[in-house]
Amino acid sequence: MRARLIHSFTTVILTVLLGGFIAATLVRHSPGFGVDEREFDARYSQDSIRRIRQEAKASEHGVLADYLRFLSRASTGDLGISAGFRRPVAALIAERFPATLASAGAGLGLGWVLGMLLALAAALSRPAIDVCAGALAAFLLCLPSSVLALSMGLAGRLDGNQAAAAVIALVIFPRVFRYARAILGRVANAPHVLMARARGVGTRRLVWAHLVRPCAPAMLALLGVSVSVAFGAAIPVEVLCDSPGLGQLAWQAALKRDLPLLVDITLLVSLVAGVSGLAAEIVRSATAPS
Amino acid sequence: MKSLRRAAMALLAGIYLSALLAGWLAPAGYARQLRESPAAKPSAHFWLGTDELGRDSLARLLYGSRVSLSLAPAAAALATLLGAAAGISAGYWGGWIDTSLARVMDLFLSVPWLFFLLSVRAVLPLNVRPLESVGITFLLLGLLGWAGPARVLRSAAREIAGEDFMIQARARGCGRLRLLTHHLLPNLAPVLAVQFWMSIPIFILSEANLGFLGLGVAEPLPSWGNLLAGLQNLDVVMGCPWRLAPLVLLLVVMACFHLIVPMEDFSK
Numbered sequence: 001m002r003a004r005l006i007h008s009f010t011t012v013i014l015t016v017l018l019g020g021f022i023a024a025t026l027v028r029h030s031p032g033f034g035v036d037e038r039e040f041d042a043r044y045s046q047d048s049i050r051r052i053r054q055e056a057k058a059s060e061h062g063v064l065a066d067y068l069r070f071l072s073r074a075s076t077g078d079l080g081i082s083a084g085f086r087r088p089v090a091a092l093i094a095e096r097f098p099a100t101l102a103s104a105g106a107g108l109g110l111g112w113v114l115g116m117l118l119a120l121a122a123a124l125s126r127p128a129i130d131v132c133a134g135a136l137a138a139f140l141l142c143l144p145s146s147v148l149a150l151s152m153g154l155a156g157r158l159d160g161n162q163a164a165a166a167v168i169a170l171v172i173f174p175r176v177f178r179y180a181r182a183i184l185g186r187v188a189n190a191p192h193v194l195m196a197r198a199r200g201v202g203t204r205r206l207v208w209a210h211l212v213r214p215c216a217p218a219m220l221a222l223l224g225v226s227v228s229v230a231f232g233a234a235i236p237v238e239v240l241c242d243s244p245g246l247g248q249l250a251w252q253a254a255l256k257r258d259l260p261l262l263v264d265i266t267l268l269v270s271l272v273a274g275v276s277g278l279a280a281e282i283v284r285s286a287t288a289p290s
Numbered sequence: 291m292k293s294l295r296r297a298a299m300a301l302l303a304g305i306y307l308s309a310l311l312a313g314w315l316a317p318a319g320y321a322r323q324l325r326e327s328p329a330a331k332p333s334a335h336f337w338l339g340t341d342e343l344g345r346d347s348l349a350r351l352l353y354g355s356r357v358s359l360s361l362a363p364a365a366a367a368l369a370t371l372l373g374a375a376a377g378i379s380a381g382y383w384g385g386w387i388d389t390s391l392a393r394v395m396d397l398f399l400s401v402p403w404l405f406f407l408l409s410v411r412a413v414l415p416l417n418v419r420p421l422e423s424v425g426i427t428f429l430l431l432g433l434l435g436w437a438g439p440a441r442v443l444r445s446a447a448r449e450i451a452g453e454d455f456m457i458q459a460r461a462r463g464c465g466r467l468r469l470l471t472h473h474l475l476p477n478l479a480p481v482l483a484v485q486f487w488m489s490i491p492i493f494i495l496s497e498a499n500l501g502f503l504g505l506g507v508a509e510p511l512p513s514w515g516n517l518l519a520g521l522q523n524l525d526v527v528m529g530c531p532w533r534l535a536p537l538v539l540l541l542v543v544m545a546c547f548h549l550i551v552p553m554e555d556f557s558k
Contacts, residue, residue: 011396012400015393015396015397015400016400018393018397019397019400019401022397023409026410026413027413030413030414138545138548139541141544141548142540142541142544142545142548143540143541143544144495144498144499144502144518144540145499146498146499146502146503146518147498147502147518147521147537150521150522150524228402228403229402231402231405232402232403232404232405233404235404235405235408235499235503236404236499236502236503239502239503240502240522250405250408250409251408251503253412254408254409254411254412254503254505255412255416255504255505257412257416259409259412259413262408262409262412263409265405266401266405266406266408266409269401269402269405270400270401270402270405273400273401273402274400
């Protein structure tokens, strides 16, 4: 168990590091990389521009060397300076991360609670709930998250962060509901559950001991994936709901082609998704029946 | 369910056919600006009215549907092909090929899909011609979306490779290539088809999200992404409900895809 966890954790870290290296290589070879804004300033002479280019070239040491230098700086909390925002990347991320964490956390919580409750109600032979929740889930799955974010604009009463959380909940709910409905539906018709019902076991005990607990490991496996979905949805949602989080920052960085900042954000989000997947795996292993 | 599926396929075919006949159904064209009738209401001349620039909304919807419904399947085919190549190789050959390909799949799947798409899109030039933007958008979707199908195909290939008929064929001296082409691939065809069909709506939604963010297909070429972006002006939309036509069409198309093949909800 311990060895497996260490292996999983190492895999997450190595995946993020390798992803970072690939991203750094992509950035280095992207069109326009390393072009200094001063090169377009008419006040600089051809000779000055040539020297600016030489200085820039002298500061480059190959992708791997630069990446290793970045990692050593990052280990001390220095992620460099954003070219687009002219501010330290670490400060920008520290400013925006809590908003995304709060909206994604609230959205995940709300989406999971709603999805699980409705799936339970549907599994416990409530056909009307099954049909209505199924139709709502199918409807929500047909819509891009940006359109859902726009619908929050129609609702109007929520502030940016609340609207972002609500939209993320609407993105998470149908996925949790459909998955939980399928698993709970299977378990609800299992012979031991029918037997428990026939013996008059109370609803609370039936739900907890015979439905929720056996399904918990399978549902927990989805938790990590749902974190990834929630963070992915955060980009259009935060942009359209005007919530000052990482998603909005990533979009602004993309429009400004501030690639190092964008790569930093993407790596951070991947790390969060990877670690949550790992945490879900730990809980799943701990709760799985031996 | 079978009849519903057939109806959904017929409806999709009908929508695609009308998108292909856009030039005939809406001869005004998607880019022509009729300055004398901006933001016009639906009429016999303009069935869905015109936008603020005086462009025929029906023409833009039909041409946009043509772009999205032609290129999303093309991107899905590319992603499925790449996924098949990686997944089947990993599942069939096993060993270090499997380990290394599985790591690459993990790498692609570890980044939230939209963050991944946004990052790679930003690496490429942003100010490009409309046709180039179409190529970049859908090529990116195809090139980056292979890991999901690959993971599914890898486990399917592993499962089939261990089946009795495969062991028997190997015992009878069947070569590796023949095993692959005559025994493995035909049995994987249904999985391939499902992966292809599942990727299409995912790519349509991804393009819509990118379009909303201004990083998808560039104007004046329409696509569902930039047509939906037009809904951002809520005051205008509330007063002119016919402007919701792209959203309604997207909903209908997505519902059809959901009926044709059940979605793997957490794939992207």
